[in-house]
Amino acid sequence: MNNTKIDVNIDIKHLTRVEGHGNIIVNVSNGKIEKCQWQVPESPRFFEAMVRGRHYSEVARITSRICGICSIGHTLASVKATEAALGIIVSEQTSKLRQLLKHAENFDSNVLHVYILAAPDLLGAKSVFPLIQTHTDIIRRALNLKRLAHEWGSAIAGRTTHPTTVVPGGFSKLPDIQALKELKQKLTAAIPDLAATVETILSITDQIPDFNRPTEYISLSNDNNYAIYDGHIQSILSDGYKQRYPVADYLSITNEYVSQWSTAKYCKNKLDSYMVGALARLNNNYAQLKPQAKLAAEKFNLSSLCTNPYMNTIAQVVELVNDVYTSLELLDDIISHGIHHEILVEPEKYGQGIASVEVPRGILFHDYQYTEDGLCSGGNFVIPTNQNHANIQYDFEKLLPELLEQNKTEAEIELALEMLVRAYDPCISCSAHYLKVKFV
Amino acid sequence: MNYIIGMGNVMRSDDGVGSVIIEYIQENDLEDNFCALDFAGNAWGLLPLLNAETEKILIIDCAQMGLIAGNFQFFSLNSIHTQNKLTIENHESSIAQITNLAGKTDYIIPEISIMGIEPESMEFSQQLSTKILSRLTDYAQEAIRFIHTDHNSFSKI
Numbered sequence: 004m005n006n007t008k009i010d011v012n013i014d015i016k017h018l019t020r021v022e023g024h025g026n027i028i029v030n031v032s033n034g035k036i037e038k039c040q041w042q043v044p045e046s047p048r049f050f051e052a053m054v055r056g057r058h059y060s061e062v063a064r065i066t067s068r069i070c071g072i073c074s075i076g077h078t079l080a081s082v083k084a085t086e087a088a089l090g091i092i093v094s095e096q097t098s099k100l101r102q103l104l105k106h107a108e109n110f111d112s113n114v115l116h117v118y119i120l121a122a123p124d125l126l127g128a129k130s131v132f133p134l135i136q137t138h139t140d141i142i143r144r145a146l147n148l149k150r151l152a153h154e155w156g157s158a159i160a161g162r163t164t165h166p167t168t169v170v171p172g173g174f175s176k177l178p179d180i181q182a183l184k185e186l187k188q189k190l191t192a193a194i195p196d197l198a199a200t201v202e203t204i205l206s207i208t209d210q211i212p213d214f215n216r217p218t219e220y221i222s223l224s225n226d227n228n229y230a231i232y233d234g235h236i237q238s239i240l241s242d243g244y245k246q247r248y249p250v251a252d253y254l255s256i257t258n259e260y261v262s263q264w265s266t267a268k269y270c271k272n273k274l275d276s277y278m279v280g281a282l283a284r285l286n287n288n289y290a291q292l293k294p295q296a297k298l299a300a301e302k303f304n305l306s307s308l309c310t311n312p313y314m315n316t317i318a319q320v321v322e323l324v325n326d327v328y329t330s331l332e333l334l335d336d337i338i339s340h341g342i343h344h345e346i347l348v349e350p351e352k353y354g355q356g357i358a359s360v361e362v363p364r365g366i367l368f369h370d371y372q373y374t375e376d377g378l379c380s381g382g383n384f385v386i387p388t389n390q391n392h393a394n395i396q397y398d399f400e401k402l403l404p405e406l407l408e409q410n411k412t413e414a415e416i417e418l419a420l421e422m423l424v425r426a427y428d429p430c431i432s433c434s435a436h437y438l439k440v441k442f443v
Numbered sequence: 444m445n446y447i448i449g450m451g452n453v454m455r456s457d458d459g460v461g462s463v464i465i466e467y468i469q470e471n472d473l474e475d476n477f478c479a480l481d482f483a484g485n486a487w488g489l490l491p492l493l494n495a496e497t498e499k500i501l502i503i504d505c506a507q508m509g510l511i512a513g514n515f516q517f518f519s520l521n522s523i524h525t526q527n528k529l530t531i532e533n534h535e536s537s538i539a540q541i542t543n544l545a546g547k548t549d550y551i552i553p554e555i556s557i558m559g560i561e562p563e564s565m566e567f568s569q570q571l572s573t574k575i576l577s578r579l580t581d582y583a584q585e586a587i588r589f590i591h592t593d594h595n596s597f598s599k600i
Contacts, residue, residue, distance in 0.1 A: 053454075068452065068453075071483070074483075111487075115487075131544065132544070135547045135548060139548060142547075142548050143548040146545055153487060153488050153491055154491055157488075162480070162482070162483070162488070164482065164484060165483040165484075167481075
């Protein structure tokens with residue numbers, strides 16, 4: 004029987020297992036879609052205003068607080084932008100240690116999302132807690148990997164959340180070589196858990212909805228590695244057409260605009276929307292994945308170009324493998340060269356600096372201006388989740404008619420929409436900066 | 444090993460008192476048979492400490508408990524478990540949620556206590572309120588005394 008004449012009323016305020024507050028509102032009357040919205044009601048947080056008047060040495064400490072889970076990424080984007088503004092070129096050692104730190108954050112966040120936030124949907128549970136009884140080994144493995152992530156970040160940056168040792172010009176305190184050797188042992192010891200992670204998620208991939216909507220995918224990219232710390236902006240369309248842009252052109256790529264039902268801005272580039280995050284990274288940079296990560300991707304039949312947004316969670320699993328194997332190579336390199344004491348690089352000039360890193364949820368931009376006395380006179384941040392909001396909305400608008408056509412019940416439609424939003428792993432509270440602050 | 448851990452948001456005035464106390468302990472070399480760590484807002488950092496080698500953990504955090512601003516109270520983590528919904532709805536999660544999850548997956552949960560400090564201000568500011576700042580040394584000393592003492596009861600001060 005076709006139920007395209009059904010009524011559907013979904014009013015989710017607020018969606019669970021995501022960071023921040025987002026609403027899903029759907030009204031279908033007699034089969035006619037009257038409302039289908041992804042709403043963001045979060046308040047703006049004015050970090051752009053908080054950095055004004057601050058000395059360059061303080062700015063990253065403030066902006067790391069934009070996000071508790073992506074605080075490493077915000078710190079790195081911040082110090083890189085500040086260094087660009089101040090003409091600071093950091094050493095190769097600093098760059099390698101920061102890459103190692105960036106992988107720690109990606110690993111930490113992806114473990115959290117895959118196991119704690121997304122897996123309950125795939126295992127038919129409302130949250131992670133019922134899984135303790137039914138899937139104890141999986142939850143224990145999740146916690147062990149989370150523990151590893153914290154030890155990893157803390158070994159490099161003092162602490163994982165709001166790192167203390169990453170400063171403009173280098174590191175205020177360098178990790179000792181013994182700590183790096185111990186970290187290498189821990190990462191090596193975690194490889195069986197990585198393999199088990201792939202097998203666990205592989206066993207439940209039949210729960211991932213079959214939904215495709217080609218869009219534009221934007222991430223960092225470079226020719227040397229799977230870019231998460233440095234590179235150009237790269238766009239790839241569903242026909243495989245790629246285009247690179249300088250990071251300094253980020254405003255003409257993100258094109259933020261205001262949506263009437265969202266306090267977070269929307270973004271668009273070549274199409275009405277674009278996607279950022281693990282799937283966008285994988286679509287752009289599949290060739291740069293480590294061989295072990297490619298093998299994992301092949302098990303999921305995941306390659307570039309994938310247009311199913313639900314597969315973002317699977318791309319995160321592939322990245323877990325890539326993070327560990329990339330970091331083992333970095334550690335070998337750093338350990339073989341030894342850790343050398345370095346003096347922080349001093350500013351050469353004061354002006355504007357723009358930088359980008361990949362945080363777990365996608366490409367992140369920081370942009371600052373500094374006066375001659377080293378004080379910040381203005382800042383701008385474009386956060387990954389606000390780049391994804393428009394794409395989520397357009398996904399909704401394609402997905403809902405398909406679900407109705409498939410005779411899905413209201414409960415099934417609700418779950419499908421919830422899972423779609425969760426697949427983006429949104430950090431909603433970070434994304435809200437609706438008001439444009441004009442400094443006078 | 445014993446641990447004193449600071450938690451809170453240093454961007455929200457007295458909410459950051461835990462982190463500031465840890466900084467005070469570290470800068471004044473007061474770590475004596477315990478380790479002082481600042482977790483900021485992320486309770487997941489507890490995981491590496493939940494093992495047989497950890498005897499006691501004291502978490503210092505700002506807590507709205509109806510006391511006079513600046514006063515503090517020690518209490519057991521177990522005493523607040525029942526007030527927490529056992530759902531993880533965001534990325535950061537609470538201390539109770541993390542320890543509950545870990546305890547049910549064979550992690551060893553040591554004695555965990557909380558030193559709650561009643562705030563005067565939770566406004567957006569990187570400065571502690573005058574009242575809290577003036578008692579910083581007291582807080583650090585009381586926290587250190589607590590971690591070195593066996594105790595069966597908790598007191599308001």
